[in-house]
Amino acid sequence: MNFNIDRDLPVPLGTQLRGLIEYGIACGELAPGTRLPSVRRLAEQLGLAPMTVSQVYRELQGAGLIEARPGQGTYVAAAMPVTASPQPDLAGFRHRIDRLIDDAVGAGLGRTELAALFNARLNLLGAPRRGLRLVLVGIFEAATEDYAAHIQARLPAGDSIIATTFARIASDEVMRRRLAQADLALTFANRKAELERLLGRRHNIASLSFIPSEASRMALAALDPLTRLGIVSTIPEFLPVMTRGIRRHAPHVADIRSTVLGQAELPALLQAVDVVVYATGAEAVLDLIPERTRRFEYRHVPDPYSIDHLLLPMLDEIRAGGRSRRGKPLREAP
Numbered sequence: 001m002n003f004n005i006d007r008d009l010p011v012p013l014g015t016q017l018r019g020l021i022e023y024g025i026a027c028g029e030l031a032p033g034t035r036l037p038s039v040r041r042l043a044e045q046l047g048l049a050p051m052t053v054s055q056v057y058r059e060l061q062g063a064g065l066i067e068a069r070p071g072q073g074t075y076v077a078a079a080m081p082v083t084a085s086p087q088p089d090l091a092g093f094r095h096r097i098d099r100l101i102d103d104a105v106g107a108g109l110g111r112t113e114l115a116a117l118f119n120a121r122l123n124l125l126g127a128p129r130r131g132l133r134l135v136l137v138g139i140f141e142a143a144t145e146d147y148a149a150h151i152q153a154r155l156p157a158g159d160s161i162i163a164t165t166f167a168r169i170a171s172d173e174v175m176r177r178r179l180a181q182a183d184l185a186l187t188f189a190n191r192k193a194e195l196e197r198l199l200g201r202r203h204n205i206a207s208l209s210f211i212p213s214e215a216s217r218m219a220l221a222a223l224d225p226l227t228r229l230g231i232v233s234t235i236p237e238f239l240p241v242m243t244r245g246i247r248r249h250a251p252h253v254a255d256i257r258s259t260v261l262g263q264a265e266l267p268a269l270l271q272a273v274d275v276v277v278y279a280t281g282a283e284a285v286l287d288l289i290p291e292r293t294r295r296f297e298y299r300h301v302p303d304p305y306s307i308d309h310l311l312l313p314m315l316d317e318i319r320a321g322g323r324s325r326r327g328k329p330l331r332e333a334p
Contacts, residue, residue, distance in 0.1 A: 003017065003020055003021075003037075003042065003045065003046060004020075004240075004244070005017065005046045005047075005048070005240070006240060006243065006258075008258075009239055009240065009243070009258055009259075010236075010258075010259055010260060010263050010265065011236040011237075011239050011240065011260065012236070013046075013048055013052065014048070014052045014055065014056055015236050015237055016236075016237075016239075016240045017042075017046070017048070017052070017053065017056050018056045018059060018060065018237060019236070019237030019238055019239065019240050019241055020240050020241060020244075021036070021056070021060055021065070021066070022060065022063075022065060022190045022237060023190065023237065023238055023241040024241065025065055025076055025189045025190055026188045026189045026190040026191075026207075026209070026210065027209060027210055027211065027241065027245075027300070028209030028210070028211065028303055028306065030076050031076065032076050032077060032078045033075055033076060033078055034075060034076040035073050035074070035075050036057075036066060036073070036074045036075065036076065038073065038074070039053045039054045039057060057074060061074075063190070063193050064077055064192070064193035064196075065077055065189070065190060065193070101114065131156070131157070131158030131159040131160060132158075132159045132160075132183040132184065132315055132318060132319065133159075133160055133161075133162075133181070133182045133183050133184075134151070134155075134159065134160065134161040134162075134182060134183065134184045134185070134186060135161065135162055135163075135164060135178075135179050135182045135184075135185050135186065136148045136151065136161055136162070136163045136164070136185075136186045136187070137164055137165065137166060137169065137179070137185060137186070137187045137191070137195055138163065138164075138165055138166075138187070138188070139165060139166060139167075139188075139191075139281065140165070140280055140281045141163070141165055141168075143280045143281070143299070143300075144163040144164070144165055145163045146299075146301075147163065147210075147300075147301065147302055148161050148162065148163035150301050150302050151186070151208075151302055151307060151311070154304065154307045154308065154312070155312075155315075156312070156315070159315065161186075164179065166191070166194065166195075169198065170198075176198075179199065180199060180203065182204075183204060183315075183318055184204045184205075184206060184314070184315065184318060185199060185203060185204065185205045185206075186205075186206055186207065186208055186311075187205070187207055188207060188208075188210070189207040189208075189209070191207075192205060192206075192207045204318060206310075206311065206314055208302050208303065208306045208307065208310070208311060209302075209303040209305075209306040210300040210301065210302055210303060211300060211301060211303045212245055212249065212298065212299070212300055212301075213299045213300060213301045214301075215296075215299065216249075216277075216296070216297070216298050216299050216300075217249050219296050220246060220249040220250040220277070221249055221250065223250050223252070223253050223275060224253075225252045225253060225254070226255075227253050227255070227274050227275050228255045228257070228272065228273040228274045228275070229246070229250070229253050229255060229256045229257070229273060229274070229275050229276075229277065230256075230257050230258075230259075230269050230270060230272070230273035230275065230276045230277070231243055231246060231256065231257065231258040231259070231276075231277050231278075231298075232258075232259060232260070232261055232266065232269075232276060232277070232278040232279065232282050232285045233258070233259075233260050233261065233279045233282065234260075234261055234279045234280070234281040234282040235260065236260050238279060239258055239259075239260055242258075242279055242298060243256070243258045245298070246277060246298065257269050257272070257273060261282045261284060261285055266285070266288070267288065270285070270288055270289050270290065270293065271290065273293065274293065274294065275293065275294045275295070275296075276289050276293055276294070276295040276296075277295075277296060277297075277298050278295065278296075278297055278298065279297075279298055280297060280298070280299055280300065283297075
């Protein structure tokens, strides 16, 4: 991934760099294990003070997104594996089986009767089990519901997923309990450490990569080359990544202007462009856009490859570990 700082953006350079790395990880552009440039090299490449780059690296390391390996460099942190089920105590099982046999013999059961009873109970293991319960924790309610619907469409029959937000689990004790009962909690890569702090590492927590939706990509590709395009991000950290992604899908558009919701230059930008692309969560900008101006959302969706090759094998591992350890099934909150 090329780290390009845009000095024309109304975003501090250090904030841009952090956003490029943070959302590069969340959107799958920076895979776990990717080596990052050294502080000195990246500072020279971008024309930044080494102290600025060093501070960004410290913040990302504190968030668990990158890791420093002594003598090797700085890397994108490896994906945390799903919490493994404890290994069975075989000696303890044998001891309990021996006691059960002794009790059965003491009660007058013969070898044939005991074997038939054991086999009958063992055959119950083939009975259908309940599906796994997943929870997706996002930032914006409507978008998270949409992400969950995309994931649900690729889950095995019987598995289910519900959506919630960090804001809701922070204020809703019932939702926190239901989240804790889930077989697996999902979130964005750059928010996984936050969810781990809320739930604790003993819970199964994983992250997925996200990509621009097909509708967003097609809308960008269909823009007229002479379009004056305005980009509005929800938060400063996301603006560099959003601008970069839009330039990738609309390379033929030369006049692109970017800003953040709430910035002083926003009204002037909205008056000067033909099309506005706004980030998820920036819907407040819709009330400010002139009627003549076309607008559409830069929406992301869960990466299907991430679902098929990371999430589904993870669910198989959880399923192979036996029935859910979470207790009561997770139900939709009222």
